Amino acid sequence: MAKARVAVLISGAGTNMAALLYAAKAENCPYELIFVGSNDPGAAGLEIARAEGIATWAHSHKGMARGAFDTLVDDQLHAAGAEFVALAGYMRILSDDFVERWAGRMINIHPSLLPRYKGLDTHQRAIDAGDSFGGCSVHIVTPGVDDGPVLAQTPVAIVPGDTAATLARRVQFAEHQLYPATLAAFVMRDRSPAYLCGRVRELAMALPDANETISHGMPCFGIAKGKKFAYFTEDHHGDGRTALLVKISGADEQAALIELDEARYFRPAYFGDGWIGIRLDLGDTDWDAIGEWLRKSWLAVAPKKLSGLMGAAEDL
Numbered sequence: 001m002a003k004a005r006v007a008v009l010i011s012g013a014g015t016n017m018a019a020l021l022y023a024a025k026a027e028n029c030p031y032e033l034i035f036v037g038s039n040d041p042g043a044a045g046l047e048i049a050r051a052e053g054i055a056t057w058a059h060s061h062k063g064m065a066r067g068a069f070d071t072l073v074d075d076q077l078h079a080a081g082a083e084f085v086a087l088a089g090y091m092r093i094l095s096d097d098f099v100e101r102w103a104g105r106m107i108n109i110h111p112s113l114l115p116r117y118k119g120l121d122t123h124q125r126a127i128d129a130g131d132s133f134g135g136c137s138v139h140i141v142t143p144g145v146d147d148g149p150v151l152a153q154t155p156v157a158i159v160p161g162d163t164a165a166t167l168a169r170r171v172q173f174a175e176h177q178l179y180p181a182t183l184a185a186f187v188m189r190d191r192s193p194a195y196l197c198g199r200v201r202e203l204a205m206a207l208p209d210a211n212e213t214i215s216h217g218m219p220c221f222g223i224a225k226g227k228k229f230a231y232f233t234e235d236h237h238g239d240g241r242t243a244l245l246v247k248i249s250g251a252d253e254q255a256a257l258i259e260l261d262e263a264r265y266f267r268p269a270y271f272g273d274g275w276i277g278i279r280l281d282l283g284d285t286d287w288d289a290i291g292e293w294l295r296k297s298w299l300a301v302a303p304k305k306l307s308g309l310m311g312a313a314e315d316l
């Protein structure tokens with residue numbers, strides 16, 4: 001399987017970026033670093049990335065509106081072909097637009113046991129509060145600062161006499177272990193058949209009267225007591241693909257789709273002209289589009305009574 005393409009954004013030393021980078025050198029690491037960007041051209045981490053032959057980009061945010069700067073960064077990420085973004089000490093508040101564009105594909109590391117101590121001075125605040133543990137968290141980025149679902153955490157014991165600096169040093173060791181492992185699991189999840197099937201299931205089962213059965217070993221979705229409108233295939237007949245099969249109008253549409261994007265669309269073996277295979281394991285699946293494919297496929301097999309209901313609901 002191709003490695004997931006990860007871009008890292010930093011503002012400073014970049015030790016977490018370095019941890020991600022060196023972990024990526026392992027043959028079995030499921031991601032590769034393809035780009036390191038910074039809002040500070042003097043960020044020390046840029047040197048590390050350059051020395052390792054990673055493409056870097058830096059531009060000061062000073063004097064720029066937040067949205068305009070984030071658009072500049074977004075352009076760079078797209079030009080680099082990033083699939084995921086890892087924030088590693090990127091000390092910029094992100095515009096909601098930017099966060100939205102990378103929703104579900106951007107993670108951050110923060111030096112506290114979230115939800116405690118968002119923001120700055122995390123170690124001192126943990127010591128002052130008399131906590132037994134500080135630590136670090138990796139979370140999915142959502143619009144709030146240091147907010148979003150936590151993927152993993154490492155607690156680090158606070159010892160008598162700890163200062164913010166001594167605690168920070170131990171938390172840094174923990175960060176360097178936690179971030180590469182969590183990023184690896186995160187990009188794998190996005191490609192794992194179980195996760196992909198779960199997403200298809202959620203969309204398919206939301207359609208009126210949908211049910212799920214197993215046909216020829218594949219999870220398949222149909223209308224209760226009616227026809228099937230979608231199949232989820234995993235390595236079907238050893239083809240190595242994870243894909244969704246949906247109904248289409250016929251041979252012409254099938255040929256046009258394959259011509260449009262032959263890496264994504266394919267003619268499913270044994271299904272004939274009325275179906276198209278859509279790969280879900282390319283790392284850039286547009287789930288809104290998948291929802292639309294499922295809806296159209298459902299409409300193609302739904303009895304009039306039901307499809308009329310769908311039409312009526314859409315007219316509201």
Ligand code: GAR
Nearest residue numbers: 012013014015016017089109110111
């Ligand atoms: C890390 O401790 C990271 O958790 C923190 O900045 C440091 C960057 O160090 N991030 C935040 O506080 C985000 N709110 P590094 O540049 O050596 O990786």
